[in-house]
Amino acid sequence: MWKKQTLVAANKVRKLLFGMGENDGFVFKAVVYLLLIAIGFVYLYPMLFMLVNSFMSLDDLVNSMIKWIPSTLYVENYSRALNVLHYRDTLMQTIMVAGLPALLQTISAGIIGYGFARFEFPCKKILFVLMLITFVIPPQITMMPTYLLFKQYGLLGSLETFIYPAILGQGLKSALFILIFYQFFRSMPDVLEEAAEIDGAGSFKIFYRVAVPMAVPAIIIVFLFSFVWYWNETYLAGLYFGNELTILPLELQKFTDSYNKVYPPGSPGSQLNEAIKLAGTILTIAPLLILYFVLQRWFVEGVDRAGITGE
Amino acid sequence: MAKLKISNKRRKAVIGVAFVSPWIVGFLIFTLYPMLYSLFLSFHQVKITPVGVKTKYVGFDNFNYAFFSDPVFVEKLLNYLMEMVLNVPVIIVFSLIIALLINQKIKFRGMFRTIFFLPVIITSGPVINELLSQGASSIPNIEQYGMFTLIESSLSPILAEPILYLFKQIIMVLWFSGVQILIFLAGLQKVDRSMYEAARIDGASPWESFWKVTLPVLMPLVIVNVIYTIVYVSTFALNEIILLIKNNMFSTITGFGYATAIAWIYFIIIMLMLALWTGVLRMKKR
Numbered sequence: 316m317w318k319k320q321t322l323v324a325a326n327k328v329r330k331l332l333f334g335m336g337e338n339d340g341f342v343f344k345a346v347v348y349l350l351l352i353a354i355g356f357v358y359l360y361p362m363l364f365m366l367v368n369s370f371m372s373l374d375d376l377v378n379s380m381i382k383w384i385p386s387t388l389y390v391e392n393y394s395r396a397l398n399v400l401h402y403r404d405t406l407m408q409t410i411m412v413a414g415l416p417a418l419l420q421t422i423s424a425g426i427i428g429y430g431f432a433r434f435e436f437p438c439k440k441i442l443f444v445l446m447l448i449t450f451v452i453p454p455q456i457t458m459m460p461t462y463l464l465f466k467q468y469g470l471l472g473s474l475e476t477f478i479y480p481a482i483l484g485q486g487l488k489s490a491l492f493i494l495i496f497y498q499f500f501r502s503m504p505d506v507l508e509e510a511a512e513i514d515g516a517g518s519f520k521i522f523y524r525v526a527v528p529m530a531v532p533a534i535i536i537v538f539l540f541s542f543v544w545y546w547n548e549t550y551l552a553g554l555y556f557g558n559e560l561t562i563l564p565l566e567l568q569k570f571t572d573s574y575n576k577v578y579p580p581g582s583p584g585s586q587l588n589e590a591i592k593l594a595g596t597i598l599t600i601a602p603l604l605i606l607y608f609v610l611q612r613w614f615v616e617g618v619d620r621a622g623i624t625g626e
Numbered sequence: 627m628a629k630l631k632i633s634n635k636r637r638k639a640v641i642g643v644a645f646v647s648p649w650i651v652g653f654l655i656f657t658l659y660p661m662l663y664s665l666f667l668s669f670h671q672v673k674i675t676p677v678g679v680k681t682k683y684v685g686f687d688n689f690n691y692a693f694f695s696d697p698v699f700v701e702k703l704l705n706y707l708m709e710m711v712l713n714v715p716v717i718i719v720f721s722l723i724i725a726l727l728i729n730q731k732i733k734f735r736g737m738f739r740t741i742f743f744l745p746v747i748i749t750s751g752p753v754i755n756e757l758l759s760q761g762a763s764s765i766p767n768i769e770q771y772g773m774f775t776l777i778e779s780s781l782s783p784i785l786a787e788p789i790l791y792l793f794k795q796i797i798m799v800l801w802f803s804g805v806q807i808l809i810f811l812a813g814l815q816k817v818d819r820s821m822y823e824a825a826r827i828d829g830a831s832p833w834e835s836f837w838k839v840t841l842p843v844l845m846p847l848v849i850v851n852v853i854y855t856i857v858y859v860s861t862f863a864l865n866e867i868i869l870l871i872k873n874n875m876f877s878t879i880t881g882f883g884y885a886t887a888i889a890w891i892y893f894i895i896i897m898l899m900l901a902l903w904t905g906v907l908r909m910k911k912r
Contacts, residue, residue: 358800451897518641547748549750
């Protein structure tokens with residue numbers, strides 16, 4: 316009897332702590348939240364640190380008493396970083412450098428993906444496999460001859476070095492985007508196409524009248540990811556653009572050098588400190604962060620709808 | 627009628643090729659030709675003059691130089707291999723855990739998702755570099771409390787070494803796992819709810835149903851993520867070997883020929899890595 320009672324009590328405790336086989340026990344919940352908060356902290360910590368420190372004056376930086384709350388909001392760091400990055404000019408260039416290739420890449424990936432998904436033609440399988448393989452070829456293999464090619468045709472330093480590969484489906488991670496459209500268009504019901512055919516629509520008309528309007532979620536996602544990846548691409552941009560064009564991350568990379576040009580060392584109060592550099596970093600990622608917070612629905616939930624994972 | 631059908635089929639094939647043709651042209655110009663040309667260059671000494679490219683055949687000299695004379699290449703390659711073997715499973719397991727966590731019914735789910743997807747947006751080398759150097763300052767806190775020395779003293783060096791390495795790498799691992807979390811999460815949402823119900827009725831604990839229901843569904847995505855991770859980490863702009871390739875391109879001593887040679891060695895190693903990992907995962911699946 317006594318034994319049975321403890322068993323019942325123990326079971327009750329067990330239920331409360333570990334739940335009923337569903338993931339609803341108290342211990343389980345606590346562990347989940349603890350993990351989420353701990354991991355979230357690791358992501359947020361460097362961001363917060365940067366944000367706080369970018370508002371610190373030199374006095375605050377050296378003062379060991381001040382760690383998280385600056386004594387005054389010191390905006391001088393930002394005005395200097397804006398100058399050093401040539402912010403307005405660079406931002407406009409970055410938007411153009413990321414936006415135009417991304418737009419063209421989205422269009423070409425859509426067309427190519429549609430071709431692979433809705434038509435049968437000889438060698439399709441081989442071409443498709445080759446297309447997938449291009450995803451794992453590191454750009455380092457192809458970039459040197461491509462560099463020479465661009466040089467030969469005098470394209471170095473112009474945006475065309477990004478545009479031509481994007482139009483021809485060989486831009487940044489193009490294979491991935493073609494695959495997304497491929498998955499999407501393959502799931503389009505045949506009935507729609509047949510109905511349009513009976514109405515006398517040709518294949519191209521079906522593409523832009525029926526398929527494209529349906530693919531709007533996929534189009535938005537591909538464009539956003541493409542935009543973000545072009546925005547962040549410093550390696551190829553640095554190689555192809557030379558000194559003609561620049562993007563924000565590239566300017567950040569050479570922040571120290573350009574700082575010394577704008578504020579020559581020696582003049583009073585011109586020393587580059589960590590806070591100014593952090594302000595520069597914040598300014599570099601701020602546009603993307605704003606884009607992300609405004610459109611995050613598309614980044615977070617859209618992946619599912621675009622069928623990235625396939626069936 | 628039959629004739630009409632055949633011609634219709636042929637017409638459709640032509641239109642299909644028309645849709646794909648931009649890719650075919652692009653593949654020839656921007657992928658196949660550069661690949662073959664860089665293979666050609668890797669066996670040559672290359673001089674870029676104002677009149678054009680001058681090449682001199684040197685056989686396997688460039689490759690020999692890479693393995694036997696280059697003071698840093700082999701060392702960097704070994705570092706890269708160690709990074710691949712250690713970091714890839716960590717990134718995969720970590721992103722799977724996060725995906726599982728934010729797939730739960732939790733409070734502030736939107737907020738947590740927003741935070742965990744930050745790495746999807748922030749992928750540029752210089753920014754990540756800044757973040758790493760800032761974030762690194764949170765790890766010394768752990769160091770201060772003697773955790774590192776505890777691990778070092780209580781475990782044999784063979785075990786302690788990789789564990790310490792992981793601790794030092796954890797922040798970077800976090801910033802490399804954005805898209806992988808997205809892919810896992812999309813997969814998790816496709817798992818049929820009723821399968822969990824069925825498993826529960828059969829008396830499976832959540833732990834068991836994870837291994838028996840969730841993981842088998844996610845297995846193809848694990849392979850996708852492994853491929854993605856290897857490609858992403860290998861081509862990351864601040865990867866040491868990648869920087870080495872770029873430096874050699876414009877070096878007056880080694881130049882284009884040598885740079886293409888190490889790019890090809892690197893490419894082959896990446897392919898071997900991919901084959902190795904997908905092979906291991908395929909075997910496990912059976």
